[in-house]
Amino acid sequence: MSDVSRYTEHPAIRLDGVTKRFGAVLAVDDVTLKIEEGEFFSLLGPSGCGKTTTLRMLAGFETPDEGSVYLRGEDVTLVQPNKRATNMVFQNYELFPHMTVFNNVAYGLKLKKVPKREITERVNDMLEVVGVGGLGKRAADQLSGGQQQRVALARALINRPAVLLLDEPLSALDVKLRKRMQLELKSIQETLGTTFVYVTHDQEEALLMSDRVGIMNEGVLLQVAAPRTIYEQPADDFVADFVGTLNELTIRIEKVEGERGLVASGDQERIWMDLPGGGTVGDIVRLAVRPEALQLTPRREWDGSPDLSHTSGTVSDVIYLGPFTQFLVNSERLGRMLSQRVSDAEAAAIRPGMQVIVSWHPDTAFMLAGPAADTR
């Protein structure tokens, strides 16, 4: 968009030490955050983590108890929602049921006293963009869930907001439609170049659509990073556990070689890990590996590659998920581990009861802080 360049000296959104309490509950705790112009930014976290409250403070429906909200460099902390250049797509859409689709979408423009002819043109264009062209005359309460979602999007986007706020907009749709809308939303965002702030509890959705993801828990913003970084280098245990599935291995360091430690060795078993802060023999550490990083090799085919961390085990379950297959492996030393791989011929050859070597590249594992949690 042409007018984006005018604002590049300021981020689209800046939150500065924003705190919000509801009675004794600390809903949002000292959140500081910058969202750049044109970015697709997701706030991800479990329900009650403060992500929706944060979004509502961006929209102006809640006022922070402490801190400030800046929109394109302007302090809007106390500005009413109707005076802000933000628009929102609500979780339940909140379409006006007594109006037609056209009048729903035109509502914001009418309030701005845009000339009638321009309204007609822009509304029809926007209905095309979101894929409900031709539904303008339909009553808003006679739409399917997916259509309502698109109309809600059009109603917000037509005002050309500086930032579009989306509060779990896809959560009411069935899986198939949701997947399709995820891609469509992303493509609409790229076409229009509008800054999107997207609240969701669905980590897959956040990773798929976002340029950057902010992870929240109990009101605290734990990590803000690109999806790959969030997934591969989670900032803390909560992030690691919340995003994706984790194998958590609790093991004892047996040998230290510089910044690298050998945490277990034995017959058909070697586990390496990075010890950036150094380590001491005898320390108990918690190692995390993603299921898709775990390779399974039948024991008799194992070539004993020394650079890979590996341990032996028995396949207890094979779970076929269509494109992927998951394997539950019982390791004598490390307990139950979950491995996931593409459903190919090799995967099909692995059957319950098989003796296997579970291996992974040491770089794909990361250390967890904190005490050993109860095993999941």
Added chain:
Amino acid sequence: MNDPASSVAGALVRKCRRDRVAAWLQLLPGSTFFIAFFLVPLLGLLAMSFFRLVDFEPVADFTLSNYAEVLTSSVHARLALRTVQAATIVTAIVLLISFPFAYTLNFVFRKHRQLLFFLVLVSLFGGYIVRIYAWRSILGNQGVINQGLMALSIVDEPVRELLNSMYAVGASLVNFLIPLGVLPIYAAMQNVSPGIAEAARDLGASRLRAARQIVLPLSMRGVRAAAAFVFIATLGEWVTPRLLGGTKDLLIGNRIEYYFGASLEWPAGAALAITLIVGMGVAAYAIMSLMKRLAR
């Protein structure tokens, strides 16, 4: 043997029949009461309105003279006009108070709405006559308002026009009828999503505009019911003007009371009452359709 599908269907039919009988039985106590204590007396009233009055005794002798008298009297025309005026003003004031009240209850103080709603209901427990006497002591010469005005030296002697005036009647009626206004509006608002006003605000509407353009049309059914309740209740009033109004502030209800009481002209009273009932029906219908049109 019966085939299983038809025996299931038979059982279903029997069950439906049983359910329908049960439904009628459930209606029985209510409808018996309604018929015995409302419909029958009303038909009696209708019959009475065609009776002739002979020596202060209603005689079953068909005549339309009661209606002729009722409809041609200029006193009645004046009283009816004043009553409709009063009902319109009271209805407007009650709606202007009730809608924002219900709105605030449902959208602003959502957390405490049960308590606030209970407070509205409590005012219904107060009792009609008690409330009227309460207004007498508020507006009277020794009342709170006059004593306050005098204490503040705004007036030297009590304002006598406060009591026994149309203002006193209006204040008491508004006070009495507010719950009747709030209840249906609040009930209708239950079906309006609390986020919908936010959506309008988000799109640039002020609070007032969001309430008027979005919430009001969506709760119009309740507003219409409230308007009809309040309007009709005021049309039939006679106790409040009697106790709080001056001699010039009587309403059409007082005239009916006069026919049935002091003057013992029951057939004329019945004719006036029937006329009023029909008039109310017409008025209620007119209000409903007018407001329906306004909501568009």
